[in-house]
Amino acid sequence: MKVFVDTSALLALLDEDDRHHGEARALFEALIATTELVTHNYVEVETLALARRRLGSDAVARLTDGLFPALTTVWVDEPLHRIALAAHRAGGASVSLVDRVSFEVMRREGIGAALAFDADFDAQGFPRPTQPTQPARGSRLAEAPAPYGASATAADLVSVSEIAARAGRSINTIQSWRRRHRDFPAPVAALAAGPVWTWPDVERWIAGRTAPSRRPTATDRQLASAAL
Secondary structure (H helix, E strand, O other), rough: OOOEHHHHHHHHHHOOOOHHHHHHHHHHHHOOOOOOOOOEEHHHHHHHHHHHHHHOOHHHHHHHHHHHOOOOEEEHHHHHHHHHHHHHHOOOOOOOOOHHHHHHHHHHHOOEEOOOOOHHHHHOOOOEEEEOOOOOHHHHHHOOOOOOOOOOHHEEEEEEHHHHHOOOHHHHHHHHHHHHOOOOOOOOEEEOOOEEEHHHHHHHHHHOOOEEEEEOOOHHHHHHHHHH
């Protein structure tokens, strides 16, 4: 089981005056021993900046020495950044770019729950977990709409040029990916103007090219618990 960890949760863990501190700590301590907790480097940068400004250097040290090493850190590469940036432009500034990256990471990693105190995660269909393993919760997640499970609509169908525009790459790059990578999604139809794909399939493939993540050790998890 994997659970994503957001900036809002990390700050709540550090700040005893935060109204979510008790819940954040209880969930973190329950999850850390049995669950892979995942974040990405943009969240870490954001959290460090906010912690330094709001809570001081001691909080920064607890993050870098205790909490961060206990998390699996996904490193955001250019394709993933471009996908999130395109979603940010299309969806407006009400949701931060860091959160847009988080949503893409969760979809790529198959993560259905987020340790977050941010309504944007709920709005995207990523609820907060209640227990690390709870059958009822698992059933709820399984019954939720899958990010890529819906039937394709006209807006989902994309040509090579549309893939290039959405991914922020050149048409030549997209054509090169098609030739060089056997796992590139197959077209769903061949129209007179050329082949078309479903954008969620292509988006997931591009996001899957993200650099390998850094995974915590058992010692890292012990140090994280001690840092709380």
